Amino acid sequence: MPGKRRLEEIPLTAIDLDDHPFAAGLPAEAPGLPASLAAVGMLAPPHLRRKPGGRCQVVAGLKRLLAAQTLGWERIPAFVLEAGRTDFACLLVSLHDNAGCRPLNPWEQAFYADKLALHLTRQELVARLPLLGLPPAPRLLDRLLAAARLPAPWPELVAAGRLALSAAARLAGCPPEAQAAAWPYMGEVLFSRSKQEEFLEWVELLARRQGVNPAEVLKLPEMAACLTDPDLSPAHRAAAVRRQLRALVFPELTRAQAAFQAGLQGLGLAGHPRLSLDPPPAFEGEDFTLTLRFKDPEELAGLLAKLRRLVRQPEFLELSRL
Secondary structure: OOOOEEEEEEEHHHEEOOOOOOOOOOHHHOOOHHHHHHHHOOOOOOEEEEOOOOOEEEEEOHHHHHHHHHOOOOEEEEEEEOOOOOHHHHHHHHHHHHHOOOOOOHHHHHHHHHHHOOOOOHHHHHHHHHHHOOOOOHHHHHHHHHHOOOOOOHHHHHHOOOOOHHHHHHHHOOOHHHHHHHHHHHOOOOOOHHHHHHHHHHHHHHHHHHOOOHHHHHOOHHHHHHHHOOOOOHHHHHHHHHHHHHHHHOHHHHHHHHHHHHHHHHHOOOOOOOEEEEOOHHHOOOOOEEEEOOOOHHHHHHHHHHHHHHHOOHHHHHHHOO
């Protein structure tokens, strides 16, 4: 990288720890850093940029500086960059300081993509995504740039990998009220990553259908009740939320599924270990699927006899008409 840097002993009081425009990490990510510094010292000095007036801006190593402050250090070794070093050059220092020693987490990838977008064309930025540990895919860049707009506390979920990048990008496009209303569902309930975007898609679909803000859907009493049931674990609450939301988005399909399940129960086929009857997908079409499991001809004959009896019952006819 062009330009010079000098390793200096800098008083901590000469460093503006609130001025860190290139820091992507979250302080809570490195709780063990003070103990590490106390044990072995500063192995990788932070990078600073001299500001007019003599104080220093943090370019890279904010968490190391905060850890040193926690330990009561008065001075710290640091690389000091020239005062004229550009923001783009400092951003690259920060990026390589992090990506050069470990994989970036998803929030850091989004942060750096957003900052690089201030200095590069879209084509140039796509080509540089491998610097972030990502393939050079334009659609991936769009998701990163969208996710980078999420306010706190969402970045913590993105950084921890608990919020899928696709869901984060979709959430970033929601109104602030909807983002806040979504937190009890996505920040505290254990939705799998594969179900997060589906959840947001269904909420948006229902909101458009009703002509309301998605926040109003999330505040519906029947939805909120799924979050407060003390007998449900977080995973079971997520399942309850999905069932309730599905019933709201697809009421006719939900009623048909409930009626079909009740019909199976009445015929003694619900949970049958050897016979399985399934309706047409989404109850569209005419073909039902019957699965039989048997271990010998005698068992098969018994199952077929049972089926012959069942198909003569009025309940079976009603089931086939759903």
